[in-house]
Amino acid sequence: xxxxxxxxxxxxxxxxxxxxxxxxxxxxxxxxxxxxxxxxxxxxxxxxxxxxxxxxxxxxxxxxxxxxxxxxxxxxxxxxxxxxxxxxxxxxxxxxxxxxxxxxxxxxxxxxxxxxxxxxxxxxxxxxxxxxxxxxxxxxxxxxxxxxxxxxxxxxxxxxxxxxxxxxxxxxxxxxxxxxxxxxxxxxxxxxxxxxxxxxxxxxxxxxxxxxxxxxxxxxxxxxxxxxxxxxxxxxxxxxxxxxxxxxxxxxxxxxxxxxxxxxxxxxxxxxxxxxxxxxxxxxxxxxxxxxxxxxxxxxxxxxxxxxxxxxxxxxxxxxxxxxxxxxxxxxxxxxxxxxxxxxxxxxxxxxxxxxxxxxxxxxxxxxxxxxxxxxxxxxxxxxxxxxxxxxxxxxxxxxxxxxxxxxxxxxxxxxxxxxxxxxxxxxxxxxxxxxxxxxxxxxxxxxxxxxxxxxxxxxxxxxxxxxxxxxxxxxxxxxxxxxxxxxxxxxxxx
Numbered sequence: 001x002x003x004x005x006x007x008x009x010x011x012x013x014x015x016x017x018x019x020x021x022x023x024x025x026x027x028x029x030x031x032x033x034x035x036x037x038x039x040x041x042x043x044x045x046x047x048x049x050x051x052x053x054x055x056x057x058x059x060x061x062x063x064x065x066x067x068x069x070x071x072x073x074x075x076x077x078x079x080x081x082x083x084x085x086x087x088x089x090x091x092x093x094x095x096x097x098x099x100x101x102x103x104x105x106x107x108x109x110x111x112x113x114x115x116x117x118x119x120x121x122x123x124x125x126x127x128x129x130x131x132x133x134x135x136x137x138x139x140x141x142x143x144x145x146x147x148x149x150x151x152x153x154x155x156x157x158x159x160x161x162x163x164x165x166x167x168x169x170x171x172x173x174x175x176x177x178x179x180x181x182x183x184x185x186x187x188x189x190x191x192x193x194x195x196x197x198x199x200x201x202x203x204x205x206x207x208x209x210x211x212x213x214x215x216x217x218x219x220x221x222x223x224x225x226x227x228x229x230x231x232x233x234x235x236x237x238x239x240x241x242x243x244x245x246x247x248x249x250x251x252x253x254x255x256x257x258x259x260x261x262x263x264x265x266x267x268x269x270x271x272x273x274x275x276x277x278x279x280x281x282x283x284x285x286x287x288x289x290x291x292x293x294x295x296x297x298x299x300x301x302x303x304x305x306x307x308x309x310x311x312x313x314x315x316x317x318x319x320x321x322x323x324x325x326x327x328x329x330x331x332x333x334x335x336x337x338x339x340x341x342x343x344x345x346x347x348x349x350x351x352x353x354x355x356x357x358x359x360x361x362x363x364x365x366x367x368x369x370x371x372x373x374x375x376x377x378x379x380x381x382x383x384x385x386x387x388x389x390x391x392x393x394x395x396x397x398x399x400x401x402x403x404x405x406x407x408x409x410x411x412x413x414x415x416x417x418x419x420x421x422x423x424x425x426x427x428x429x430x431x432x433x434x435x436x437x438x439x440x441x442x443x444x445x446x447x448x449x450x451x452x453x454x455x456x457x458x459x460x461x462x463x464x465x466x467x468x469x470x471x472x473x474x475x476x477x478x479x480x481x482x483x484x485x486x487x488x489x490x491x492x493x494x495x
Contacts, residue, residue, distance in 0.1 A: 002483060002486075003246075003247050003250065004189060004190055004483050004484075006262065006278070006283075007187075007188075007189045008189055009271065009274040010262060010265050010269055010271045010275065011265075011266075011269035011270075012187075012188055012189025012190075012192060013188055013191070013192040013196070014265075014268065014269030014270075014271075015268045015269055016187075016265040016268035016269050017187055017188055019241075019268065020184060020187060020242065021184060021196065021199065023241055023242055024183070024184050024242070025200075025203045026231070026238050027232070027235035027238070028200070029203045029204075029207050030207070030229070030231045030232055030235070031204060031207070032204050032207040032208045032211060033211055033214075033228035033231075034228060034229070035149075035326075036211055036330075036343070037211075037224070037225065037228060038145065038330060038445075039329070039330060039332050039339060040123075040211075040212075040215040040221070040224060041124055041221035041224060041225065042130075042138050042141055042142070043120055043123050043339065044125045044126075044130075044131055045115050045116045045117070045119060045120050045126065046080075046115070046116040047083060047115045047116065047131060048073050048081040048082065048083065048113065048114055049073055049082070049086035049109035049110070049112075049113060049114070050109065050110075050112045050114050051068065051069075051071075051072030051086055051111075052111060053111050054071075054072050054087070054089070054090045059090065059092075060090075067095060070094050070095060071087070071090045071091055071092055071094060071095065072087055072090060073085070073086050073087065074086075074087060074104065074106055083131065083132065084109060084131070084132035085106040085108060085109070086106060086107060086109055087104060087106055087107075088105040088106065088107050089105070091104055108132070109132070112129055113129060113131060119219070120219050121220045122219070122220045122221050123221050124138060124141060124221060125138045127221075135452075136449050139445050139446070140445065140446070142330060143443075143445050143446055146326075146441040146442040146445075147438070149438045149441070150435055150438030183242070183244075183245055184197075184200050185197055185200075185415070185418045186245045186246075186247045186248070186418075186423070186426075186484070187246070187265070190481060190483065194358060194361045194362055194415065197411070197414065197415035197418070198354050198355075198357060198358050198361075198415070200414075201354060201410075201414060202351070202354055205347060205350035205351050205353075207347075208346060209344060209347035209348055209351075211228075211347070212339075212341070212344045213340075213344075214228060215340065215343075243265070244257065245423075246261045246265075247423050247486075248423055248424075248426070248427075249261070250283065251423045251424050251486055251487070253284075255281075255284040256280050258283060259278075259279075259280045262275060262278075262283070263275045296424050296425055298431070298432060300425055300428070300488065301425065301428065303488075304488060304491075305492070306491050306492045307425075307488060307491055310420060310421070310429075310491065311429070311432060312472075313472045313473070313475055314420065314429070314432075314433050314436075314476070315432065315433065315436040316469055316472040317370065317413055317472050317473050317476070318413060318417070318433040318434070318436045318437040318440070319439055319465075320440065320465045320466060320468055320469025320470075321374065321409045321410050321413050321437065321440070321469060322410075322436075322438070322440035322444075323440030323441065323443055323444050323462065323465050324374075324377055324402075324440075324462050324465060324466055324469075325407065325409070326441045326444045327444040327447060327458065328346075328377075328399065328402050328403045328406055329346065329403065330444060330445055330448065331448050342399075345396065345400050346400060346403045349400045349404040349407070350404065350407040352404070353404040353405070353407045353408040353411070354407070354408070354411055357373075357411050357412060360372075361412065361415070361480070362480070365478045365479075365480040366412060366415070366416040366478060366479050366480055367416075367473065367474065367476055367477070367478050369412050370409065370413060370416055370473040371470050371473040371474045373405045373406075373408040373409035373412060374405075374466050374469045374470040375466065375467075377406045377409060377466055378462070378463045378465075378470070380398050380399075380401045380402030380405060381402055381459050381462050381463050381466070382459070383398055384398040384399060384402070384459065385456050385459045385460075413433075416476070417433050418430065418484075419479035419482070420477070420491075421485070421491075422484075422488055422491050423484065423485070423486045423487070424487055424488065425488060440465075444462075447462065477494055
């Protein structure tokens, strides 16, 4: 008897599973708030040099703000004031003629900058003047954040099956997504696995739609950070009602604990008769484990041939999916639309992506869906390079399409990876995969900075990453309607 047979008997998709899914939504709903928060707290609004130092003897007293900028700040090619340069001396003659300002002596801003606070009251950039030559520092704040997520994914992916960490997984942001997802999948039968996998990711999309609204109402970066963090308090309250994975408990010899949770599941789903006849002694034979006293670690990912191949391929796919997804998500400017609307459009496009992905996952399988969505994401990025900045409608359409396919790829890789790794290594596999994803995420803000070197360079890099991830996904085994592997031996025997 396999674990799936036990799930069918206690109802693999009943009130117990629905309650668990609702409890999992609460901690996961805060994740996009934090992961995409950088788009709003690091915004660089319109700015120009503070030219008060040029006003020697109050010579600017009778000048309007527009005239002061003409006298003190050189113009850019589009006629707007320079962001990082000012005249060495006031150029009053510019008020009377249109002399070419390129020949006039300029210097870097000497007394800081004046920012347009009409949209944002306070951001990291405006508070610490992270503009011009410090612009890269502002962008690097996202990399620093995701490096923390990367460490958390590796550390807590390994420990997430320990009972103490069951408490922490709902109250700690950095690792909850790669712990909560398999917890939900392992309690669902094969028939409903795809639908539940997509449903568990819908909360992410809904949160990305809500985020621009919250950011629009809370325009100070400190207050915004506190606002999006506050829902985590609910997660701390909900942790006690979340069950541990009975599948993992059995495979690790903790049969009595598994029997307790399965009995609770049967009670909620009104299937008590089956569990009354199923004793712990019988349950212990449901899964035959290589060595139930053995402790598994990340080293086991590379000890056997097929596990090594699986780790290599999933690592490349996760790196690619995350790098591309956040490369698009963290670049919400430059489309001719304000960032609130762009973020909202990005969020809205994710919802139909998840709806349609259910059909493709069940119709053509996981492998083709994974490879196809990655390829289409790269294609959108490639085509976008040839559309001028002035045609913001076309650029926004392709950007939103790329975001939709990237989200579909992300939804697929969560479900796909959960089905690829065996029960005894599932959390370690997800922890490793998430670690690779966080490397990709940490790199993406730095790739975006390269647009200052060559405007096409970030898109070219993201396209190459998409190609590599597509090829890797093409060589992964299909898992559609296949029972979840329980042991490493199950993976090694897979053809």
